[in-house]
Amino acid sequence: MLEKLDMTARLSKGKYSKTMDTLGQKLGEMQRKARDAKRPVIIVFEGWRGARRGTIINTMMQQMDARGFKVHSVIKISDEERKMPFFTYFWQNLPAKGNIAVYHRSWYYLKNESDIHFMAEKGKWLETSFEHINNFEKELTDDNYILIKFFLHVSEKSQQENLTQNYRTLGKAWREISPAYDESSNYKMFLDRYEKMLEATDTVNAPWHLIAADDLYNAQVEVFSSIVDVIDKALQEKPTAEVPIRSVTAYDVLSRVDLTKGISKADYKEKLIKYQERLRLLQIEMFQAGYTTIIGFEGWDAGGKGGAIRRLTAALDPLGFAVNPVASPNVVEREFHYLWRFWINLPKRGTIAIFDRTWYGRVMVERLEGFATAAEWQRAYDEIKDMEAQWSESGISIAKFWLHIDKDEQYKRFKERENNPVKNWKITDEDWRNREKWDAYEGAVNEMLVRTDTSYAPWTVVEANNKYYARLKVLKTVINMFEKKLDKKTDKKTDKKTDKKIDKK
């Protein structure tokens, strides 16, 4: 793609100054308009070293209102951050609605550097694929983010000149460049890498703007005009027509669940202690190995999520886990992409993040209550799978539980709560209202359980009419996951006995 660029473009200083006066004002105007329209904007600056990205970004900053405008630099990402799922940094720094984020090098640079690094020191930094990049960008543009990607192209000759000039003025560079990343002595090799990158990621929703940057004036004007143009067009877009709900095969998982499974209180107590002891030791081993875990809980209201989570965490050291309750998004969360609030709560290395309700709200309550459009919840299956895949690729273990009870059991539990003065704050009119939509929810849950059940993030449906049975099954599933991850032989003796007892009931 780069070879087709006209690198001879030049602009006189006079023409440049005149054009920039107008463009600068328009840029400020676009910022205000995007803010009023509550559209978030992400501008990516990629390209060669020595293409004077910094100068262009700085000129741009001079025109912008600093409120709601932020420049991010990937170069400052620490080694610790490099071990997190690849897009963590970018999710955590997503601009809120109406704000502008500028990336002074972005996920592209990070991928490039990681790829090169990977050859030398296998596994030290995390890689990603062009597929994940395209998915990430699609998720943003689908959610009304205005995404503008620039690649600043310079010829080998100009690059040499600019870099020499830099060294002469500055004495030395901002940071040492290791030979492996030295574009200037490997121009052809990097040209090839960049070509492949541009090819693979030049998409309809997030096309590249290739900029001939041998002439700084020309580059600056092209960049500014493109930004003004793209934002202007984006703000004039008509809302797209409603996406129809595609025909859905009626999946059926829940009706086949054997809700008669149960276990006696005495057996439960005995096993609970055993499981919790085992879990306690496994948590420490997982921590010391640096293995991170995410456990998500979904289930019917009064399905016993809280109780199961408490039995799980009772076995754990508070140093190494956090429980994240998920309710309807709050004022701040509503300013971001719906997956943002999960990315910002990723567990630290070696620890366990427990989510009481999860990102699956999108395909259940948001779908059924109309908080998400048909287009939004229908594409959510893919978005969620891509997120979980990325987590998994970074080494995180994932367990997802659906705590299943039947309608009669739920009625019994609601009534119990209402009549118990210590617990009646837990039951609200909303719970009763949701209950009326049981069948619709059942359909949505069935679809979710089938479509998002993957090898890297499988669903465990828990037979939960009997609370004892349910809690033990949750504990056992987590124990098995940890042991598998630690590549341990399962303690066969205890297991067989227990499993038999659990399965028999």
Place this chain on the structure above:
Amino acid sequence: MLEKLDMTARLSKGKYSKTMDTLGQKLGEMQRKARDAKRPVIIVFEGWRGARRGTIINTMMQQMDARGFKVHSVIKISDEERKMPFFTYFWQNLPAKGNIAVYHRSWYYLKNESDIHFMAEKGKWLETSFEHINNFEKELTDDNYILIKFFLHVSEKSQQENLTQNYRTLGKAWREISPAYDESSNYKMFLDRYEKMLEATDTVNAPWHLIAADDLYNAQVEVFSSIVDVIDKALQEKPTAEVPIRSVTAYDVLSRVDLTKGISKADYKEKLIKYQERLRLLQIEMFQAGYTTIIGFEGWDAGGKGGAIRRLTAALDPLGFAVNPVASPNVVEREFHYLWRFWINLPKRGTIAIFDRTWYGRVMVERLEGFATAAEWQRAYDEIKDMEAQWSESGISIAKFWLHIDKDEQYKRFKERENNPVKNWKITDEDWRNREKWDAYEGAVNEMLVRTDTSYAPWTVVEANNKYYARLKVLKTVINMFEKKLDKKTDKKTDKKTDKKIDKK
């Protein structure tokens, strides 16, 4: 203090279970009440290794609603975080109004560890003083935070037993303990340290709750009862009587400012380029040396803050600075202490954070418009100085500018803005309203400039009727600060010429 504790206290399992049933419920109730009253709660668990803090915290977690409840562990603080101003981590993790934060070891542990560490590896981690600790806690309790501090005390014998037991069950500890921090083989030395710490920080507003923890049941009941008791009492407190405004000496700084100072456009242009070039090189040196900077801008409306900031940042590489505009606190910011939003925007190592308006809003607009009570703004001078002192002690350089113009000049600029179609969005009715209170503001500004002018964070009053002069003075002040920090000989020749020209006008 610890010697006076009755370490023989024991509780039978039966009595313990019975008491805990009631206490657990009360604890949950207190959480809901604090949430309804929008009172944030911070619970600190300090004490000996082997005092079973983890078990107690975990038992507590079982009783609490995970929404708005979070456990933090200082042990996970990274070496990078250790280089930030000491309280950064704690400010950044402050609970919002109505939430509860539990600290599994806190600033006390961090100080202790840093002190010990400091003896071995001078300067690698940041220290703090008991004075800063007391100030920090006072700021919280003054702002209606409920702060509960526990020290779990165990005898040497119990400690040995508990630690041996831990190692037997767990095989190894969560993390390696270096000999310097090994309490169990230096019990007497640590006892002495802890005594001094408790003495120095047992204050009226944040007293220690010393817990005899040889018996776990006893400790658990004491901890739970104390929490219930403290929160209950705090929620019943009557609002204190209005604090009177203490008599203020009329300070006078502004009237002595020579607003006739100026410089011609031609001279300005020549100097601007020179200064910007020098600044560009200094920024890189500051970055490479890892020296961090905070620059705050205050001044009259239309005083030229924006223009001065733009001339400053035009010289800088966007990699190494961020501009933080400060307006009235937003929905999220209002949920926290008023200084919180500045702590969460501290610059990364080696970079520059520019604040367009600052934390001084408390003693200007908030004071005069009644957004802060007399008690609040009067204590703010000390709070702010303590914050700046801490920043400075961590190695951050601080510059604060007041851009001063007179009333006529402001009128002229307001009118210019109104008549300029590109700029008229910048002027609002509020600007005109503020102008009417000029005299009141002048009094507040005079007091602020005197009382918060310190060796580590001095105010520079900028004569700003002439924009050119003002911008150059800002640049020059920053250049001087950088050169001093880098211990450079100032470039005398350029300086003298320029200073003379600037001063002459």
